[in-house]
Amino acid sequence: MTFFRLAFTNVARNLGRSVLSVIAMAVAAFVMTSSSSVAQGYPRDSFLAQRAFIGGDIIVYPDQYRLGGPTASGAGPADDRLTYARTAADALNDLPDFHPELRDEGYVRRGPALPNVIDLRQVQQRLWDEKAVKLIYPYYALPGFAGGPGGQSSPLRGRNTLLDQSVWHLYDYVTAGRYLTSADDGEFVAVVDARQAKEGRDVPPVGTSIEVSVPAVRHDPDGTRWFDYSAMKSFRFKVIGQIALPTRLLAWPTPPNGSASEQLYWSTPQVFIPAATFEQVYREVSGGNPYEFEQLMVIVEDQSFIRQAMTELRRALPEYTAVTVADQVTMAEARGLPEKVYQAPPQVRGDPSLRAQVGVPMDLGPAMTLLLYLIAAMIVAANMVLLVTSRRQEIGVLRAVGAKGRDVVLMILTETAALSLGGALIGFTLVRFAATWNLLSNRVGLARVGLLTLTDLGRVVGVTLAMAVVFGLFPAFRMARVSAMEVLRNE
């Protein structure tokens, strides 16, 4: 207790330097708390339109494709350990939207190519124990052409009407007519993107019908699936609604002193139909085969911990890519994808030449945290070293009345720890308020919020104390060398 009292009193005695130390440590703790809590995820409604369009919080697709048949446009080297893979134009996932270059240029991966379909049952089994995962369901899509073969590309997209109603609230984005409901399952009805008209494409009005031609689906004995565009089959859907999915609002300055803004929209040629209807279509074009998936959508328990969920998925599915929609969208936004912007200048809407990893940087949080902690700890240590000079007499007195070297070391370390912990708690508290708000917005239970807060607090306190001890040792040992003779210098 004496040490703590001495330590805290000394903190107060050297208020200016102490405040500097506390601020430095607070910044470090602020960043660490941010990277360990807030950066774990997003508020509940962030990227909602994009997640609604994709139909999940995280998307999972195989790392590699084995392409076959006439649609296979790229064959790789013979070496089966290094496979050159290319995303087909008719890949049934979201990759072409986010990474159009993969379709044209491909990518190289080690290891044998996987079948181009996901065994959902196997994946579900492997993810059974992943608590962060709330729901997994398949991505339904087929190549399609509006107005018959040779028409404009209009992929058929099967939608889970129940989830679209209860989770994604897609009816909020309806601009004309209505959205699909579970009553439409099995009906040949469709919803189309109203924004396609802005690109000069034909958007069938509500109440009219749209004819979509779909290629036949063939299966090779090796499990590869491919599309036979020489055998097309047409289906007619009644358009019951049009939607527009607002994504982000861009603003930019206009000369001389003005400004302009534009609401951007997700632009998609997809034709939304009920999933049950989609399965009927698929059976008809595949000769009765059940649908096989190229992409899974995962809905997580809450957005606050989506990175944790993503990590769990990646661990559980090492041969698949699991990426959050938020990350993909962030990357796409940096490249001006996939919205089709009409007014905003290029420098505002993103750089299309940017490639992978833009917008989704490596997680530098821990490195940044470490750097800031080092700086903060050095500031605290420098402060303590300065104090050595001003407190030699005091330490001399303590030595004279019987303090051993280790007593002095303990006192200085206590003081260093007090300064560091004070700052860390300030930084932690500041961030934690925001993080707690984020958690509460995701309707995370109070018990879990409390547990997570304590966990993060423990982590911050642990790192802070470790830094305080490591960097406090130098001034502490320097002070411990002060002799009892110091007390006589003023005599």
Add this chain to the structure above:
Amino acid sequence: MRKRGRTADEVGARVGAGTAGAGGDLFAPGPNGDDAYGEPILRTVRLNKAFFMGETIYAVNDVNLAIEGGEFVLITGPSGSGKSTLLSLLGGLDRPISGEVILDGRRYSRLNENGLAALRRQKVGFVFQFFNLIPHLTARGNVMLPMRFAGRSAREVGERADELLALVGLTDRAGHRPSQLSGGEQQRVAIARALVNKPAVVLADEPTGNLDSKTREGIGEIFGRLNRETGQTFIVVSHDETFNGLADHVLHMVDGWIERNEVRSRH
């Protein structure tokens, strides 16, 4: 302080030239070996301390002392005669260049810094001229400090501090910080601090040197009373005549030597 051109080696060659009055046979090893010397609580054997300032200056020169338990020892001498240096050597605050200090049978030369600190904590209490209280601790906190370093319980420490503050008449000032106390009160706190671990020897370096005459008498009275009541050994360096009447052993130093070693009858 007399300046001499001797080297440390020369000092070694002069070992045996003890100070007059010290008594040669008194410093022979005791019957229990090197660490047991019999009656005196504190003794020095051919103690030397020198500083080099362009030339070697002896602050303490071949000092042999034997101080018995319960004595009130007054060390006098002109300024620069080595009184404070001798006191710091006796208290283990400083190391001699040669010779030995033996406190209650323990040789300082065999103790490292932490051992000396432990010895100071257990056996020695210091009272300094400038009080040397920790400014941000209360009077009670200052008194408690040595006991806390000794690892005693908070309750025991608190009770002992209260007892000592009562002994020096500062019960009502226990919660005050040094800056809120007069010089005499600060010195009384320092005295209480020196006594808190029930040391065998209390060393005081000019304890009234920074006080007015009235306060000096009060401090002298406390020293005398404590010496009588507790039976602890007091070694006081002072020019103050207040202590002359209390002392039953007076050492007069000149140029690092004990010029006079006067043992008086007990009061």
